[in-house]
Amino acid sequence: MVDRLHETRSQFDEIAKDCEALQLRESDGERRPNNKRPPTGHMVDEESIFGRAAEITEVINFILSEKDKSFSVISIVGKGGLGKTTIAQLVYKDERISQCFDLNGWVCVSEEFDVKRLIKATIESFSKTNCGVSELSPLQEVLAGTVKGKTMLLVLDDVWNENKSLWELFRVPFKEAKMVRILVTTRNEKVANIMQTTTYFSPTYLPEDSSWQLFQHYAFSGTSDTVPIHLVDMGRVITRRCGGLPLALKSISSLLRHEADEEIWREILDSDIWEIKESKEDIFPALQISYAHLPAHLKPCFLFCSMYPKDYILAKEDLIKLWIAHGYIESRSKRNIIEIGDEYYNELKERSFLDDAHTYPNETCKLHDIIHDLGRLISENEHCSVEINHPLDIQERTVPGEAYHLYARGSMVYVNQIPQQTMKGLRTIFMDIDPNKDYKHGYCTNCTNFSRLWMEDCEDCLGDVTLCNLTQFKVLRVLIVKWDILTKTPHSISELKHLTYLRITSKRLNVLPLSIGLLYNLLALM
The missing domain is CATH 3.80.10 (Leucine-rich repeat, LRR (right-handed beta-alpha superhelix))
Structure with a gap:
């Protein structure tokens, strides 16, 4: 009997260690949703952007003003989660920009600067058709032919490359173009220098009023008029603690959306994680709090997505089947397990852990690169x-x-x-x-x-x-x-x-x- 008691106690000790490692809380089991929530998308649109109008206009005006130069690189440089990609997206979709150039293209670069992949992606972005060529020289010839005698704008998002020779290989075909504007987003000024940037833009932290607008947009569906005053007061303090970082604000406010329990707000406000100083990015404390407050059943589903490389496009249908295969989705009563997986997927989107990639013909998603870093850091x-x-x-x-x-x-x-x-x-x-x-x-x-x-x-x-x-x-x-x-x-x-x-x-x-x-x-x- 004594041996069995010792064995049982050891098992409880193991469970306690696992709970601590996974940052589980007593309320995780109780907060599991019983009703399917409506899906919420987070694709970039004007209504969810605050405090960036002046910077967007500045970038657009500069691109349109340099008509005497045949080739120029404009770099948006800043830390992760500051909104560089958002600014680039709104510049790219502006009518003045789309009407000014014969060709407009968007390529997500990420950590590996694979010249062949990037040239192929550029051709496909310009032509809107698949490119069947795979070798470097033919790819360069196809791209040179595509841009010959034309004006072009190309956005290269999330560039990390510090190898100048790779950049030179990539840009060679653009010599055939009449006018070239390349808009780059990067966290590293050295990367921008290698790309021979002519102008730098450094987004600032959001001012407090814009930060509060963004927080309200996600936490209170746009307005705090009908929200209890004590939640508004705590929301303003949490907003200040996010330090003007848009992704941190979006993550925390998405967590608190429709959350009326004052205890949860107080727990987030008083969390020790805000005091972490050793994080490589100021944004991680806010994101770690968001992760800590994920319901237990969503945590392994999110972490599984971080297995893939950055910027990998995940098909919703496949992802749900993989969660089922690993036992991450529990069948409850007579409900269809695919429907429950759909519920998990939508809640991760609602909490800003998954971003929409595209919805046609099949729904897909991806992780923001900072959210991907968070997944790897935790796991x-x-x-x-x-x-x-x-x-x-x-x-x-x-x-x-x-x-x-x-x-x-x-x-x-x-x-x-x-x-x-x-x-x-x-x-x-x-x-x-x-x-x-x-x-x-x-x-x-x-x-x-x-x-x-x-x-x-x-x-x-x-x-x-x-x-x-x-x-x-x-x-x-x-x-x-x-x-x-x-x-x-x-x-x-x-x-x-x-x-x-x-x-x-x-x-x-x-x-x-x-x-x-x-x-x-x-x-x-x-």
């Missing part, structure tokens, strides 16, 4: 993504042993070597094999026919070479393989007994092995 090494295109990448971008969810993108030869690392607890593997990366220089270790030593001569073995190592991950629940030239999957895939979600995307795969039928936990096969 530490449990959610990660890597780009592997070279042998050195495997050493430099080692996947942590404690990783639970992994997104790996790049060349098949090198992505295939990731499973050789010690990651026994993996629950998710998403292998995104780039069909444009050269796989011909890898040896086929499966094949005994030495006349077919190179993989390009041994397509029958490609599936085995790619997937055979995955069976060591005995607790894997989700496996996604995206590779256009995959021709077969190994029978050994049936050893993944805990697999609940299997998705293989290939133009050449026609048949799955019969052993798939042994995956008795499988909920989704695509």
Whole structure:
């Protein structure tokens, strides 16, 4: 009996540690919604922007005034969450800008300055059609032809590149254009210097009156006239603590929307997290408070999204199925579990943890880059993504042993070597094999026919070479393989007994092995 009591106490101690690590509170279970909330979008529009009119007008006037220059770069520089992208979006959609240029394009750059990807994205943004070219020189020729003799405005959002040679490779085709204006958003002034910026704009923190307007827009649906005075007073103090950072204000006010419980407001106001000084960004204390007050069932759903690279577009339908596969969505009474997942998705949007990407033909979302940073900060090494295109990448971008969810993108030869690392607890593997990366220089270790030593001569073995190592991950629940030239999957895939979600995307795969039928936990096969 004594041993059983000790064992039970140890289990309670473990639960207490888990609760502390996940920042769970006693009220989390009680606050789980029982009714479906209406979806709320956060796409940028005039009604949700406050205090930026003068800066937007200044950028527009500068772009329109430099008609004597054939090429200029205008950079909006400032810390994360300050509203750089919002300013750029409103400049881009202004009628004066759209009418002034023959071509208008928007490209989200993010951390990796992949010249081929960016040139291709620029062509597609200008032409509004898909570009089937994949090699650098032909891409440059297509872009040069597209802009030849025309005036163009290109927005490059969220640039991190400090390599001048990559920038020069990207800008070469623009020499064919009549007039070029490139609007850049970046957190780093060095990046702007490398791009030979002619003019810098640095957004300021929102003044207190504009901050209060933004807070009211999300917390009180635009007006505080019918809100109890004590909540208004606390709201003004919380607004000042956000320090004029729009994303912090939006996050906190979205959390408090429709929240009438004074205790919750007081808890947020008195939180110790406001005092954190070591954060790399002033915005993190406000966002950490928003995360701490997420209902318990939404926390793993949000953190799962941080597995993907920054700016990755997530399809709503797929995301909900992945949450179900991991057991993040609990079926209640006779309600359809997809409907409950839809409810989770809409609440994360309402709380500003997910942003709309586009809604047609299928609804998609993405994480703001600061929200993505927050997810990675909280989950530490449990959610990660890597780009592997070279042998050195495997050493430099080692996947942590404690990783639970992994997104790996790049060349098949090198992505295939990731499973050789010690990651026994993996629950998710998403292998995104780039069909444009050269796989011909890898040896086929499966094949005994030495006349077919190179993989390009041994397509029958490609599936085995790619997937055979995955069976060591005995607790894997989700496996996604995206590779256009995959021709077969190994029978050994049936050893993944805990697999609940299997998705293989290939133009050449026609048949799955019969052993798939042994995956008795499988909920989704695509």
